[in-house]
Amino acid sequence: MSTPRPLQAPTLALARAPRQTGFPWLDALRGRAWETFRRVGLPGPRLDEWKYADTHPLTQAELRLPSGEMPPAVNAQVGIDGIDGPRAVFLDGVFHPGLSRLDELPEGVRVRPLMEALAEDGETLARVYGLIADLDGADAGLRALDLALAEQGAVIEVAAGTAMEAPLSLVHLVSDEGLAPQWRHLVILGEGARLTLVEHYQGLGTHWHNAVTEIDLGARAELDHLRLYEAGEGGVHTHEAWVRVAEAGRYGSYAATAGARLARPYTTVSLEAPEARAGLYGVYGGSGRHQADHSTRTDHRAPRTQSVQLFKGVLDAGARGAYTGRVVVHPGAQKIEAEQRNANLLLSRAAEADARPQLEIYADDVKCAHGAAVGELDRDALFYLRARGIGEPEARAILTRAFVEDVLDAFPLPAAARWARERLAPGDNP
Amino acid sequence: MSANEKQPLLVIEDLWVQVEDKTILKGIDLTVNYGEVHAIMGPNGSGKSTLANVLAGREGYEVTRGKVTYKGRDLLAMPPEERAREGIFLAFQYPVEIPGVNNIYFLKAAVNAVRKHRGLPELDAMDFLELVKEKMAQMKVREEMLYRAVNEGFSGGEKKRNEILQMALLEPTLAILDEIDSGLDIDALRDVADGVNALRGPDRSFIMVTHYQRLLHYIEPDHIHVLAYGEVIRSGDRTLAHELEERGYGWLLEEAGMDAQGAGAP
């Protein structure tokens, strides 16, 4: 057992006991989460799951929870070019109805601010809220803190048989120095429901987005979940997506991090019934002191479940990127297929990439494959482009974009792929 | 009559080149005037591709002595992209496959980089498509190849045609064709030769590396040079090609005082 790191001053200022909400079930849940956080503390490299994520920035920066007051609108661009459709916008930690567009949701789709939904439907939501992302394990610190304190987020429900064509976006923008909003989203798709959900986390200066998205997919439900993180030098984005997939359901995760003091999208998918599927895709880039840590855990709990993972990193001088993919095949989960691939392109000798495919198999009739590679730009290809008159910086950018292209090809929204491509390898787009 | 005629375009003087401590080229002298076609022949491993690569600016080759002047400028001081923009084109003996990069995107980037350098407006997608389709028809390149990754999965012949398509698009001043004929069937050879001949003119020169007389039948060179063990051991007019076809290289090597292993070479 490792000893939790004692809370340090800035984090303490942030981590005050949760205020009472007036709903006993919720206060009890938040109280338990708070106790868990006090017990396990902040995660850090001492934990195997956090081996490649340095949480020091969280203890060194002056961070505070949002005041809860509605900020004036900001000048920064909200959202991503080319991604239209309904959206919930959260500005400096608070839901902003003025910037949101939720009035034209199709029938069968409900999107409500977190506390509003918990107040209205406490009885039903109490059966899932805070329970998909469990608080077990020494690495539960951040999700426990999040559960204890979060009062902002969205509850998204798509009724059985409803397919929403337009993407639904959750936009989180922090423009105020030192803010550390805690987010909780709950996504429930009924049988055969379909949704494309975009979570966009943005921030200026020193800030910390800590978020948990709990997802419950009914039988044959399909969710494409895009997660785009834009943090800058001073931002820390930690986000856990906890997903359960019922029979023949499909979950797709597409995460892009492009430069953050620390960006750590963690995805854990439980394939609970036969034929449930997951496709987890991620790209990460960075330079300077940027750190990206894409971690996943996939549980194959039923026969004929499938998972595919493809993660690629583009790392320049000083940056660190890591991929940890844990796949657990439970007893009785026969005839499953699990594939994990990770590749990194190092643009400098002073970049670091770590890859850890981890397999735990307790069934005998399974197909599992994994591969990891680290390389540099292909010199022959670089010369070929330059020998045709293309300047070196552009040639490098072309090859860098080509490297991540197969991952971006999997992204369901071309505008999201373009967004990621522009950040990983700026230049003209093909 | 071009004002350029009989003006030197490329002058190579006493060029010595080393790769990883091994000396490959040993004092090459070669002058290519505007409008001329030079063929370079010679046994495998004699340094033909090395010469072509050094002219195009590929890294990994160390010039230990000599100089190369192109359009009156020090060629060796120029980075590869600048050489290309100034009109040097190397058709690769082994064109490089670039997964993930669309051929048409690559071609457009190349054409616009060169146009920009020449002070011409860049072509937009529509204009470029029109241009590339015209050149593809000339070179008999299938349109489908535009939308595949650069050279990826192309057959040997398709790769060579793609090289010639690039040459036609970039309209170089000095085209260096490294075994453009290898791996081509007879029809493809004729198409490629037609493509080259269509570009021939008083303001454009060619250096063609080849093992076969047949190419020289379609593209008649002004000069033929035989390179062996890093040296030009014989230069002549196109009758030399017939002689080589009949007699091989042995007699030339002997006359140069080299045996088959290159012993005796300075």
Ligand SMILES: Nc1ncnc2c1ncn2[C@@H]1O[C@H](COP(=O)(O)OP(=O)(O)OP(=O)(O)O)[C@@H](O)[C@H]1O
């Ligand atoms: N990068 C390299 N590293 C080591 N040796 C090299 C390298 N490039 C060329 N050489 C050597 O230099 C010599 C000349 O090679 P080059 O490719 O120039 O020959 P070539 O005349 O083009 O032959 P071919 O007719 O077979 O194409 C060969 O012995 C080759 O092995």
Ligand SMILES: [Mg+2]
């Ligand atoms: Mg060669």
